[in-house]
Structure formats: C-alpha cells, structure tokens
Amino acid sequence: MKEIQSIIHAYETFQTEGKKVALATVVQVDGSAYRRPGARMLVSEDGELTGAISGGCLEGDALRKAQTVIFQQKSMLVTYDTTDEDDQKFGVGLGCNGIIHVLIEPIDYQNSINPIELLKIAIQDRVFCRLITVFSVKYSKQEQIGTRVLLKQDLIIGDKKKLDNLLWKQIQNEIEADDANNHIIRKFEEFDDLQVFIESIKPVISILLFGAGNDTIPLAKIADILGLEVVVIDGRKNLATPQRFPTASQLVTGSGDEVVKELDTDAHTAALLMTHNFEYEAQVLKDLLPLGLPYIGILGPKKKSEKLIERLEKKGLAVNQAAIYSPMGLDIGAEGSEEIALSILAEVKAVLAKKQGTFLRNKTGPIH
Structure with a gap:
C-alpha cells in the first residue's frame, strides 16, 4: 500500500509539472523473484523512478523501455528471464532465478480511468477492491489490453469494451470462486492464451x-x-x-x-x-x-x-x-x-x- 500511495503522490506531482509518465507493473512471476505480482514503478519522461519492480537489477532496463512506451504511447509486455545463472544481462548474479513479466503502460492524464486513477479510486476509502489487468505473453510484442477495470463493491469502474463478454464472465467466475481474496493469475486458452491478473487491493492496516x-x-x-x-x-x-x-x-x-x-x-x-x-x-x-x-x-x-x-x-x-x-x-x-x-x-x-x-x-x- 505504501508503494501505491507513493506512486499516486508522484503521479500528481508529475501531472502538475506537465511530465509524461508510464507505469510498470509486475503481472506474473514464474519461479523466484524479489518482487511479486502487483509490484509497481512509475517512470517519468526524464527518468525519475517511484516504486520498484525488483531489488534493483531490472529497473535500469525497465526505465529505458518505459521511456520508449512514453514516446510511442503504446503499452508493452517485457519478460525478464533470470533463471540462467550465466546470464549477467539483468544482474542475474543477484540470484533471482525467476521469470518476471512486466506490463508497461503509458499514462494519459486526460483519461479519468487510467490505471493510476483506478488505483486512486481503490484506496480512497476502506473498501476491498479487485483490479483487472489483461495481457498476453504469446503476443508480447503487440500493444497490450492492460489495466482496464476496477471492481469496488457493486461498482464496475473502468472500460471493459476491449474484453470479450465471455472472457468477462470467466473473470467474474474466477472472482466468485475465490473466497480468500488472493491475487489471481489465469491463462485463458480459449481466448488465444490471454492472461488476466486479478489483483486484490485491501485497505491499509x-x-x-x-x-x-x-x-x-x-x-x-x-x-x-x-x-x-x-x-x-x-x-x-x-x-x-x-x-x-x-x-x-x-x-x-x-x-x-x-x-x-x-x-x-x-x-x-x-x-x-x-x-x-x-x-x-x-x-x-x-x-x-x-x-x-x-x-x-x-x-x-x-x-x-x-x-x-x-x-x-x-x-x-x-x-x-x-x-x-x-x-x-x-x-x-x-x-x-x-x-x-x-x-x-x-x-x-x-x-x-x-x-x-x-x-x-x-x-x-x-x-x-
């Protein structure tokens, strides 16, 4: 929660200063990694970082890719494979030994339901929420659907137009079946291997x-x-x-x-x-x-x-x-x-x- 609060504060500061930003979110981890799904980092066009997606080994490369996302105004999915101990490209010597998928999205200040605005709505009061993010490892080089919908009590906030109605029903079924309020990551083969990160956002202690x-x-x-x-x-x-x-x-x-x-x-x-x-x-x-x-x-x-x-x-x-x-x-x-x-x-x-x-x-x- 502290990270989300810091990112929102930085987002509002950059908005006032007129700086473009992108949001990097860990959406899936296979194996071991320093951060888990839901870890975030906000990147400004001039390279300021808020939050973290790793222990420091991935931030440099993610910064460069985020600046590309800001320039092109298109989201991308980046995969970091740190399982090869001989590969020093991303600081694998630190011993992560995992595969980390990071979604990087440009943030449009004019969009009242952009990913950070959805986070603001999620934490503005003490209500448990679900944040829906859709991505594709199979088509990682293509623009991603991204963070689209916030479920808050009986409210559906955001834009689910890019989600197939049947996919949306599947997402709802996954949520209804989870009584532990945990993060859920699912691959839907019937929807061309689309993957969905259903993030639980709990009130701060x-x-x-x-x-x-x-x-x-x-x-x-x-x-x-x-x-x-x-x-x-x-x-x-x-x-x-x-x-x-x-x-x-x-x-x-x-x-x-x-x-x-x-x-x-x-x-x-x-x-x-x-x-x-x-x-x-x-x-x-x-x-x-x-x-x-x-x-x-x-x-x-x-x-x-x-x-x-x-x-x-x-x-x-x-x-x-x-x-x-x-x-x-x-x-x-x-x-x-x-x-x-x-x-x-x-x-x-x-x-x-x-x-x-x-x-x-x-x-x-x-x-x-």
Missing part, C-alpha cells in the same frame, strides 16, 4: 494506538514509514497533540468509556493498548471486544492481561482470547521503545497477513 506517552512516538513514526494509518487515542489532551504525532490520521481524546465509540474499525484494524493505565485499558478493552478485531495487543506482562480479562469475565463478558496478544510483539530481544515498536508492528503484520512470523530460512518452498 489501521492502527488504533491507545496511549500518547513518549514510548508510543517511535511506533507512530515506524507505522508511518510502513504506510499504515495511525489513530492516537488518550485521555491526556496535553500528550495526544499534532506536535507529538504529526503523522497521525486522527487524534482522539477522552475517557476510557467514551473513546471507542468515536472510532471506525474493520477487519484490517489492530488495537494497541499502551496507556500504562490499567483502569483506562479495562474500559477500552470492554468496548473493543464486541468489535471482533483481528488483533488486540496489550503492552506489559501476561499477568496484567490476565487481570484485565478476569475483571471483564466477572462482569459477565465473554472474552475471545484468540484475538488478544499479550505480551504483544514478536520475541526479537527488543529493548527500548524503538525496538519494542518494531517487535509490535512486525507481529501485527504477521497476524493480519495470517503468517507465523518465523525465520524464512526455516521455510521449505517459496517464501511468498
């Missing part, structure tokens, strides 16, 4: 940061670097201020029994209880539990959270402890507020991505 003490400032900063949305909540108006939390999307002050009512939450929301105030957090936790959040983290020793839960259960409240993480954070030997913040946000990311947060070297098979 929202962090409800309960606590505006000094130890939460590093967490808010790191979350901003990651592109997360941070809402700071505290009962102390002198601490929850724009000066202390300049990147917060919202500052909420009030007592523990009233603040949760002012918050918007969804399945991509994580709550972090870091106020160091037991009574405040007891009330907040009482109001958070019915919301069904995927992650509620409590700072401090396990005994603290046990006492909080015990108090609520004595009041007759059912406590689903599966979503409660206490002590919160991954065990990385964190000391100090910055390292603790890193530990906490790493756990939040792992939980919402449904990962275990283990060492990658211990995994068998692809890491993605």
Whole structure:
C-alpha cells in the first residue's frame, strides 16, 4: 500500500509539472523473484523512478523501455528471464532465478480511468477492491489490453469494451470462486492464451494506538514509514497533540468509556493498548471486544492481561482470547521503545497477513 500511495503522490506531482509518465507493473512471476505480482514503478519522461519492480537489477532496463512506451504511447509486455545463472544481462548474479513479466503502460492524464486513477479510486476509502489487468505473453510484442477495470463493491469502474463478454464472465467466475481474496493469475486458452491478473487491493492496516506517552512516538513514526494509518487515542489532551504525532490520521481524546465509540474499525484494524493505565485499558478493552478485531495487543506482562480479562469475565463478558496478544510483539530481544515498536508492528503484520512470523530460512518452498 505504501508503494501505491507513493506512486499516486508522484503521479500528481508529475501531472502538475506537465511530465509524461508510464507505469510498470509486475503481472506474473514464474519461479523466484524479489518482487511479486502487483509490484509497481512509475517512470517519468526524464527518468525519475517511484516504486520498484525488483531489488534493483531490472529497473535500469525497465526505465529505458518505459521511456520508449512514453514516446510511442503504446503499452508493452517485457519478460525478464533470470533463471540462467550465466546470464549477467539483468544482474542475474543477484540470484533471482525467476521469470518476471512486466506490463508497461503509458499514462494519459486526460483519461479519468487510467490505471493510476483506478488505483486512486481503490484506496480512497476502506473498501476491498479487485483490479483487472489483461495481457498476453504469446503476443508480447503487440500493444497490450492492460489495466482496464476496477471492481469496488457493486461498482464496475473502468472500460471493459476491449474484453470479450465471455472472457468477462470467466473473470467474474474466477472472482466468485475465490473466497480468500488472493491475487489471481489465469491463462485463458480459449481466448488465444490471454492472461488476466486479478489483483486484490485491501485497505491499509489501521492502527488504533491507545496511549500518547513518549514510548508510543517511535511506533507512530515506524507505522508511518510502513504506510499504515495511525489513530492516537488518550485521555491526556496535553500528550495526544499534532506536535507529538504529526503523522497521525486522527487524534482522539477522552475517557476510557467514551473513546471507542468515536472510532471506525474493520477487519484490517489492530488495537494497541499502551496507556500504562490499567483502569483506562479495562474500559477500552470492554468496548473493543464486541468489535471482533483481528488483533488486540496489550503492552506489559501476561499477568496484567490476565487481570484485565478476569475483571471483564466477572462482569459477565465473554472474552475471545484468540484475538488478544499479550505480551504483544514478536520475541526479537527488543529493548527500548524503538525496538519494542518494531517487535509490535512486525507481529501485527504477521497476524493480519495470517503468517507465523518465523525465520524464512526455516521455510521449505517459496517464501511468498
């Protein structure tokens, strides 16, 4: 999400400056690669890059091809084969060992449904979307159909005129059959081997940061670097201020029994209880539990959270402890507020991505 946000910002800047641009998108990967489908890079006519499609080995060549796309105003599909360890053309010595297909599209500022405008619509509110991109490896040298349609709730936004009606029905069938909201890449042999990248665009993770003490400032900063949305909540108006939390999307002050009512939450929301105030957090936790959040983290020793839960259960409240993480954070030997913040946000990311947060070297098979 951070990459999409950065690309949109750069796009708007280049539009103001009158610079032509092209968008490079990884649409398919066979084997291993540094970036996966959905990785993007915006290229301006004078060679400015925003985002990345690899670890740096492909950007130079993609830049040159993007400038060709800008000049010709025709999209192209570029395939990088890094499986040959003897081929140093694209920096294969870095060990990618994969085949990466990159769609490069010219961006027309006058087109209100160009690929970047569709991305803007996708992330303008907290709604899950599907972005449809059609390409052909078989006819890679020809102009590509490209990024055409955004599905947002019941809306179909974009231009599907270049899509055969039967192909469109097949795409809809693929989406309906996917209940995990994953990226989908399919080849349709009956449509002359056309390939479709159905990209899932999920809302950015929202962090409800309960606590505006000094130890939460590093967490808010790191979350901003990651592109997360941070809402700071505290009962102390002198601490929850724009000066202390300049990147917060919202500052909420009030007592523990009233603040949760002012918050918007969804399945991509994580709550972090870091106020160091037991009574405040007891009330907040009482109001958070019915919301069904995927992650509620409590700072401090396990005994603290046990006492909080015990108090609520004595009041007759059912406590689903599966979503409660206490002590919160991954065990990385964190000391100090910055390292603790890193530990906490790493756990939040792992939980919402449904990962275990283990060492990658211990995994068998692809890491993605």
